[in-house]
Amino acid sequence: MSFITKNNARQIEYQVDRSEIEKILLEDLYKLSLWMLTKKEQQWLAAARMFYENPEFYVSHIYQKVEKKSDPNLVYTAGSPAYHSTKDCEVLKQDYVNYEIPPEIMGRGDDVAAAFREWWKSEEQLLNSNPSRFLERMSIRWLLKNPPNLQSITADNSGIEERENPDIAEVEAEIDALIQSMNEFRRENPVLIKEYGKRTFAVRKGTLKIDDAGDRRMLEKWDEQKDLLKRKLRLFFQLRFNPDLEIGGALLEALGFKKCKRCHGSIDFSALLGGDA
Numbered sequence: 466m467s468f469i470t471k472n473n474a475r476q477i478e479y480q481v482d483r484s485e486i487e488k489i490l491l492e493d494l495y496k497l498s499l500w501m502l503t504k505k506e507q508q509w510l511a512a513a514r515m516f517y518e519n520p521e522f523y524v525s526h527i528y529q530k531v532e533k534k535s536d537p538n539l540v541y542t543a544g545s546p547a548y549h550s551t552k553d554c555e556v557l558k559q560d561y562v563n564y565e566i567p568p569e570i571m572g573r574g575d576d577v578a579a580a581f582r583e584w585w586k587s588e589e590q591l592l593n594s595n596p597s598r599f600l601e602r603m604s605i606r607w608l609l610k611n612p613p614n615l616q617s618i619t620a621d622n623s624g625i626e627e628r629e630n631p632d633i634a635e636v637e638a639e640i641d642a643l644i645q646s647m648n649e650f651r652r653e654n655p656v657l658i659k660e661y662g663k664r665t666f667a668v669r670k671g672t673l674k675i676d677d678a679g680d681r682r683m684l685e686k687w688d689e690q691k692d693l694l695k696r697k698l699r700l701f702f703q704l705r706f707n708p709d710l711e712i713g714g715a716l717l718e719a720l721g722f723k724k725c726k727r728c729h730g731s732i733d734f735s736a737l738l739g740g741d742a
């Protein structure tokens with residue numbers, strides 16, 4: 466079997482054929498009612514659950530490749546994702562977040578941005594072992610007038626704390642507590658939630674104007690809680706059905722994954738033996 470990073474698994478989760486997810490039955494998505502999520506949100510979650518439960522079925526029935534243009538502002542550009550022959554592969558463990566290239570560098574043109582990416586890769590070890598020294602070195606090497614801090618350039622910060630080995634019972638308890646507190650919130654604010662609870666996306670985007678500042682704040686908080694709930698549920702489904710993110714190599718090849726050079730080595734023994742990678 467083969468292993469992939471959580472980031473790559475999440476990428477697959479989000480590439481769905483929208484007309485197909487509408488056919489998914491939503492019964493028993495979770496043991497508690499998810500009334501606070503729209504049907505569409507629940508369908509996306511059901512698709513994610515299906516991916517972890519039965520990746521072969523998911524790929525043949527739900528998955529739809531979405532060509533992603535890589536964002537020129539980011540340090541890591543999208544290449545072919547890799548799959549690993551062992552859970553212990555060092556590359557697999559670096560399930561890193563992406564970073565934004567400081568605007569000062571971007572302003573110096575594409576060649577400088579490309580050189581900056583190369584430099585970043587060559588200093589990755591320092592970034593992991595001593596982030597502040599890494600930033601110091603960055604600022605000196607690139608003569609930065611406004612040296613950034615790491616938090617300010619962290620891209621797609623999900624806001625959910627990533628634990629090394631999340632425990633499924635703990636995650637489940639967190640989900641239950643969150644649902645309970647959302648139920649209480651609805652009891653205390655029945656009108657607000659009934660009227661706007663499922664339209665917080667529009668509130669956040671500013672297409673739905675809420676005049677009362679207090680109401681607006683509450684709806685923003687509600688929106689954050691829904692996001693948190695969805696992220697925790699995705700994690701829960703992963704831990705429940707495929708905690709190690711173990712997926713067949715042939716399926717991953719079909720999705721465009723390449724063998725990781727580090728753990729598969731230069732000689733592919735499994736191919737010599739005729740086995741599965």
Ligand SMILES: [Zn+2]
Pocket residue numbers: 548549550551554555556557725726727728729
């Ligand atoms: Zn590897």
